[in-house]
Amino acid sequence: AQKVTQAQTEISVVEKEDVTLDCVYETRDTTYYLFWYKQPPSGELVFLIRRNSFDEQNEISGRYSWNFQKSTSSFNFTITASQVVDSAVYFCALTGSGNTGKLIFGQGTTLQVKP
Amino acid sequence: SQTIHQWPATLVQPVGSPLSLECTVEGTSNPNLYWYRQAAGRGLQLLFYSVGIGQISSEVPQNLSASRPQDRQFILSSKKLLLSDSGFYLCAWNRPPSYEQYFGPGTRLTVT
Numbered sequence: 001a002q003k004v005t006q007a008q009t010e011i012s013v014v015e016k017e018d019v020t021l022d023c024v025y026e027t028r029d030t031t032y033y034l035f036w037y038k039q040p041p042s043g044e045l046v047f048l049i050r051r052n053s054f055d056e057q058n059e060i061s062g063r064y065s066w067n068f069q070k071s072t073s074s075f076n077f078t079i080t081a082s083q084v085v086d087s088a089v090y091f092c093a094l095t096g097s098g099n100t101g102k103l104i105f106g107q108g109t110t111l112q113v114k115p
Numbered sequence: 116s117q118t119i120h121q122w123p124a125t126l127v128q129p130v131g132s133p134l135s136l137e138c139t140v141e142g143t144s145n146p147n148l149y150w151y152r153q154a155a156g157r158g159l160q161l162l163f164y165s166v167g168i169g170q171i172s173s174e175v176p177q178n179l180s181a182s183r184p185q186d187r188q189f190i191l192s193s194k195k196l197l198l199s200d201s202g203f204y205l206c207a208w209n210r211p212p213s214y215e216q217y218f219g220p221g222t223r224l225t226v227t
Binding site for chain 2: 033035037042043044045046047050053092095101102103105106107108
């Protein structure tokens with residue numbers, strides 16, 4: 001069975017600090033896809049990134065970076081120099097290569113960035 | 116560009132009343148469509164998904180049903196609401212072979 005674990009329920013940091021959100025996954029599929037979504041207070045989920053299982057190259061997008069390690073089944077998300085606007089709930093998700101595209105979500109990490 | 120709409124944005128309904136939530140997608144064709152529920156502001160639970168018109172798969176046995184009368188329209192219904200149906204309902208779409216899903220603004224349902 002597929003499973004995503006986000007062990008950090010809530011994280012609180014002060015603006016400009018770096019913060020890492022952890023994500024550990026379980027799957028028996030050889031091909032799979034990992035995602036991060038942001039849910040601001042408005043409620044809508046915003047897609048941030050997709051990573052394919054056959055591509056372990058880390059990715060950086062502005063202040064955001066993602067570290068994908070198959071050896072530890074982890075897909076961690078780091079925000080550098082956090083800002084108040086980064087305050088949100090962040091979800092990690094997983095899907096296999098079937099055509100249904102069903103996402104398995106972690107429980108989410110609430111990030112609070114204080115000014 | 117593609118957009119996804121959901122309505123209503125908020126809804127307060129008494130126990131035992133019917134429910135109909137609507138989701139429509141614009142700017143794409145033959146999307147996969149999904150209904151999720153988020154209870155207590157936390158994790159998302161997949162309720163239904165559809166890979167085509169009239170094709171509905173249920174993930175969790177419950178008081179709800181879904182229908183897809185048109186290619187880009189997905190409807191979530193109930194004949195009689197329960198208190199436990201309260202939550203935040205999100206519709207999403209993707210377009211195979213792309214796997215990322217894009218979500219609508221959601222409907223906040225309170226059953227009283």
